[in-house]
Amino acid sequence: MQVVIFNGSPRRKKSNTKLLINSFLSGYKKVIDTKVPVYYIASLNKKEELLYAYKNAKTVIIFFPLYTDMMPGIVKEFFEDISKIKNSERKKIAFVVQSGFPEAYQSIFVEKYLEKLAKRLKLDYIGTIIKGGVEGIKLMPSWMTKELFTNFSSLGEYFAKNNEFDEEINSKLRKPYKMSKIKRNLFSIISKTGLTNFYWNGNLKRNKAYEKRHNHPYAQKWSH
Amino acid sequence: MKITILNGDLETKNSDFSDYIENLVKQFQVNNNIVDVFHLKKMELSYCHGCWNCWWKNPGLCSTKDDAEIIFKSYINSDFVLFASPLYVGFTSSSLKKISDRLIVLLHPYIEIRNKESHHTKRYKNYPDFGLLIKEENDTDKEDIQILNDIYDRFAINFHCKKRYLKSVNFNTVKEIVNASCNI
Numbered sequence: 343m344q345v346v347i348f349n350g351s352p353r354r355k356k357s358n359t360k361l362l363i364n365s366f367l368s369g370y371k372k373v374i375d376t377k378v379p380v381y382y383i384a385s386l387n388k389k390e391e392l393l394y395a396y397k398n399a400k401t402v403i404i405f406f407p408l409y410t411d412m413m414p415g416i417v418k419e420f421f422e423d424i425s426k427i428k429n430s431e432r433k434k435i436a437f438v439v440q441s442g443f444p445e446a447y448q449s450i451f452v453e454k455y456l457e458k459l460a461k462r463l464k465l466d467y468i469g470t471i472i473k474g475g476v477e478g479i480k481l482m483p484s485w486m487t488k489e490l491f492t493n494f495s496s497l498g499e500y501f502a503k504n505n506e507f508d509e510e511i512n513s514k515l516r517k518p519y520k521m522s523k524i525k526r527n528l529f530s531i532i533s534k535t536g537l538t539n540f541y542w543n544g545n546l547k548r549n550k551a552y553e554k555r556h557n558h559p560y561a562q563k564w565s566h
Numbered sequence: 567m568k569i570t571i572l573n574g575d576l577e578t579k580n581s582d583f584s585d586y587i588e589n590l591v592k593q594f595q596v597n598n599n600i601v602d603v604f605h606l607k608k609m610e611l612s613y614c615h616g617c618w619n620c621w622w623k624n625p626g627l628c629s630t631k632d633d634a635e636i637i638f639k640s641y642i643n644s645d646f647v648l649f650a651s652p653l654y655v656g657f658t659s660s661s662l663k664k665i666s667d668r669l670i671v672l673l674h675p676y677i678e679i680r681n682k683e684s685h686h687t688k689r690y691k692n693y694p695d696f697g698l699l700i701k702e703e704n705d706t707d708k709e710d711i712q713i714l715n716d717i718y719d720r721f722a723i724n725f726h727c728k729k730r731y732l733k734s735v736n737f738n739t740v741k742e743i744v745n746a747s748c749n750i
């Protein structure tokens with residue numbers, strides 16, 4: 343097996359991660375016309391199969407959503423599992439981290455961990471793609487997500503040709519790196535209008551839960 | 567003080583690390599603290615499914631019904647939390663990470679700019695500060711410690727609190743941990 347992809351989202355087939363993998367593969371297939379296997383790390387009942395696929399892959403790409411500034415717990419478990427596998431030959435590894443908050447900065451700490459992990463597991467580290475602002479892409483009209491999907495498709499195409507990430511696209515995807523002062527000010531102005539909470543409020547109202555939005559059920563009575 | 571200890575040790579029996587935690591609990595109690603200690607691997611705990619029910623269906627409540635609820639209650643009503651775990655491939659255990667992910671139930675979906683970055687607003691008035699207690703691996707180096715410090719500092723920003731310390735059972739005595747935790 344050449345390239346194997348792992349989807350590390352707990353949402354599995356309903357994940358944003360899946361949409362990004364699909365775009366990546368649509369570009370990949372323009373160059374190499376083979377089916378790239380995609381495994382779901384959250385399919386815990388298929389662990390043996392997953393680890394077998396990992397063991398036999400020459401190049402592994404792991405996509406996952408940022409969860410509290412790190413990989414999700416199930417992805418950590420996957421790392422613990424693969425650390426026990428003896429690699430017969432050298433393997434290459436690459437990562438794609440996508441997050442809810444818009445700034446790439448939020449993911450650069452897990453990136454350092456991933457680079458170190460590759461070193462620790464004696465894998466050749468290809469690199470890490472970081473993309474913020476991904477929560478909600480399913481609800482966005484296609485004109486809003488077109489650029490994102492095109493970039494991921496180009497990323498896949500380049501990867502098929504070079505077994506590497508295109509650094510130009512990588513740096514494009516990492517924007518914004520941090521919130522500029524202008525953006526921050528704009529945010530505080532807009533948040534007064536309630537527009538920044540549009541996504542959450544819409545969903546709260548749809549579920550008839552808007553009135554309960556400030557509930558804090560786990561607090562002991564006397565503490566509030 | 568009320569203290570919550572989340573023990574992420576993946577070993578469920580005959581573990582030096584968990585013995586250390588047991589001693590630590592006793593020492594905390596001698597000093598008149600109330601301690602809840604959870605050995606995560608011994609509990610029924612799922613991972614966060616990312617369903618957002620806790621944010622937009624039943625605000626503040628996790629829909630996954632397992633042992634996590636007592637942890638949420640203990641955590642949010644504590645004065646101090648100890649994240650305790652041996653390191654596995656350079657980071658605290660998957661058990662500890664799984665419950666950390668689920669702590670998102672304690673936050674609000676709304677976003678504010680804090681520390682010049684986007685972060686979620688508070689759902690509760692107070693969030694406990696925490697300490698990090700690890701056991702090093704044979705190959706743990708300065709870089710690993712830096713990564714841990716960075717990531718848990720990020721956790722502190724997200725969870726409206728402070729990381730008080732990172733200490734290691736390899737170098738710190740139970741007494742030292744108690745002192746570091748209780749000297750507010």
Ligand SMILES: Cc1cc2nc3c(=O)[nH]c(=O)nc-3n(C[C@H](O)[C@H](O)[C@H](O)COP(=O)(O)O)c2cc1C
Binds near residue numbers: 352441
């Ligand atoms: C438990 C949990 C923790 C999260 N933590 C972060 C975070 O620390 N930073 C961030 O930018 N986004 C965070 N997110 C948002 C996800 O990264 C984002 O929604 C992502 O697009 C989900 O992708 P998926 O559908 O593939 O799972 C978190 C989401 C969940 C459910």
